Amino acid sequence: MSVLKRPILTEKMTDLNKKGQYAFEVDLKANKVEIRKAVEKMYGVRVEGVRTLRQLGKKKSKNVNGRIVTGTTSTTKKAIVTVAEGEVIDIYAEV
Template sequence: MNVLKRPLVTEKYAAMNEVGKYTFEVDKKANKVEIKKAVEKLYGVTVKSVATMRSVGKVKSKYTKSGAVTGRTSLIKKAIVTLKEGEEIDFYSGI
């Protein structure tokens, strides 16, 4: 099971990066211990704490020739990872 899916890079989360907090989209079944081990192994940093949250999918509607079609986007799980003082992750080093 691949625990980390992708880092979430938005303005809000980029501001959190400056204080040592990084946000990732993770597998729905992953727990905090698995997330901590995956981040430490992948980025070579020391994780201080992990906070998780589940975002329920939004209801979306579109109108077609045959009428309105309503559906829901999928649920995602996010993890906010706080690193030890003085450590950082550089997402843009490979670009």
């Protein structure tokens, strides 16, 4: 089971990079300790803090052959990781 799925590369999260904070999409069952260890092992940096949040799936509806089909998008979990001052994670090297 991989704890880190992918880094989140949005405008808002890119602004947090200047403060030493990086965002990742993580496994729904991962806890803060597992996320900290995975980031430290993968990127070789010292993690000072981890904040997590669950983003619930949205309800969606669409018209298919004259019928309305409803469903939900999947629930995701995000982690915002703060690294030690002076350390940098080069996320764009993997993209």
